[in-house]
Amino acid sequence: xxxxxxxxxxxxxxxxxxxxxxxxxxxxxxxxxxxxxxxxxxxxxxxxxxxxxxxxxxxxxxxxxxxxxxxxxxxxxxxxxxxxxxxxxxxxxxxxxxxxxxxxxxxxxxxxxxxxxxxxxxxxxxxxxxxxxxxxxxxxxxxxxxxxxxxxxxxxxxxxxxxxxxxxxxxxxxxxxxxxxxxxxxxxxxxxxxxxxxxxxxxxxxxxxxxxxxxxxxxxxxxxxxxxxxxxxxxxxxxxxxxxxxxxxxxxxxxxxxxxxxxxxxxxxxxxxxxxxxxxxxxxxxxxxxxxxxxxxxxxxxxxxxxxxxxxxxxxxxxxxxxxxxxxxxxxxxxxxxxxxxxxxx
Numbered sequence: 001x002x003x004x005x006x007x008x009x010x011x012x013x014x015x016x017x018x019x020x021x022x023x024x025x026x027x028x029x030x031x032x033x034x035x036x037x038x039x040x041x042x043x044x045x046x047x048x049x050x051x052x053x054x055x056x057x058x059x060x061x062x063x064x065x066x067x068x069x070x071x072x073x074x075x076x077x078x079x080x081x082x083x084x085x086x087x088x089x090x091x092x093x094x095x096x097x098x099x100x101x102x103x104x105x106x107x108x109x110x111x112x113x114x115x116x117x118x119x120x121x122x123x124x125x126x127x128x129x130x131x132x133x134x135x136x137x138x139x140x141x142x143x144x145x146x147x148x149x150x151x152x153x154x155x156x157x158x159x160x161x162x163x164x165x166x167x168x169x170x171x172x173x174x175x176x177x178x179x180x181x182x183x184x185x186x187x188x189x190x191x192x193x194x195x196x197x198x199x200x201x202x203x204x205x206x207x208x209x210x211x212x213x214x215x216x217x218x219x220x221x222x223x224x225x226x227x228x229x230x231x232x233x234x235x236x237x238x239x240x241x242x243x244x245x246x247x248x249x250x251x252x253x254x255x256x257x258x259x260x261x262x263x264x265x266x267x268x269x270x271x272x273x274x275x276x277x278x279x280x281x282x283x284x285x286x287x288x289x290x291x292x293x294x295x296x297x298x299x300x301x302x303x304x305x306x307x308x309x310x311x312x313x314x315x316x317x318x319x320x321x322x323x324x325x326x327x328x329x330x331x332x333x334x335x336x337x338x339x340x341x342x343x344x345x346x
Contacts, residue, residue: 040281041106042081043116045074045094049246053078054120060093096120115279117247138181145176152185162192180209184217200224215245223254231261242271249278249285256288265295283312299333 041061045054059080060071069090070082082090094102099120106116138146152168155161166189172182187202203224206217222237235258242251256271272288279285286305293301306326310319 039085039087040083041085041090044078045118046078047120057094057096062091062093064089094118098123115281117278141176141179145172145179148172149182156189162189165189178209180206180214183209184220187220213244215241215248215251219251219254226258231258234258235262247278249275252278253285253288260292265292268292281312283309303330
């Protein structure tokens with residue numbers, strides 16, 4: 001069986017609604033969650049802005065009442081993993097001598113698929129003070145505006161009420177005209193309503209208000225450009241977002257998508273791998289990896305991508321279809337290997 005035939009089978013697999021469409025991922029982050037006690041919060045702890053893993057440090061998980069639910073020591077790679085959680089809001093606590101105490105809030109109703117990256121900042125470094133500027137900016141907004149922002153996010157992501165969310169975001173912007181984070185969220189609401197021109201205007205306004213320093217808006221604008229196949233401009237905008245926040249997994253994902261469409265396959269794989277390391281539970285990342293490994297004719301890696309998706313989404317219609325297609329592709333790969341193996345003469 002030829003590799004060309006394998007490629008046709010795999011292309012069918014990738015087109016069969018195996019994974020989310022690219023633009024859906026941003027809204028998927030805030031999708032409503034079924035009632036379950038099987039959620040997971042996982043991530044990595046690093047020292048500073050580099051990739052030096054903070055191994056063997058204690059991470060504590062507190063519930064919304066401040067009660068300790070679990071605690072775990074990170075692995076050599078800085079990895080932690082809290083399983084069997086119900087939906088809701090949790091706080092990750094890390095307290096290491098010589099570093100700023102970390103209290104990171106994780107709301108599963110807004111971002112169920114995110115891997116969490118925690119960076120430990122030295123108590124005496126000037127660089128660290130700048131790292132908190134975004135959260136400080138949000139805290140400087142009027143309380144009324146922040147309450148409207150929170151209510152709007154709940155409506156948009158948990159309740160799927162984009163119009164109601166947009167009204168809250170607009171009221172928040174009226175109360176705090178410099179609130180560039182809420183301007184970005186308004187763009188997300190416009191996207192959900194199918195108003196792409198208004199979404200682009202909101203993303204551009206967010207970038208302007210932030211002084212070209214808000215990663216999410218840069219990535220949002222770049223993604224719109226990619227969706228209309230303006231890959232060069234899309235790459236430029238997304239890359240700017242990644243430069244502002246290398247730990248924003250969606251930015252790394254969109255950068256990989258841009259690079260693949262520009263036939264920069266090796267660079268696309270690097271960005272996709274980074275997205276996977278930041279958000280290993282984000283199923284959409286494996287769509288990008290599937291396309292990259294298909295382009296490279298690396299069918300073993302492709303099968304691993306499919307396996308990862310099936311593990312994340314085993315019981316949905318798409319997951320069941322993925323299992324069937326996975327078996328079909330595996331058979332085609334095995335047949336091709338057998339055909340390519342020279343037969344020994346007795």
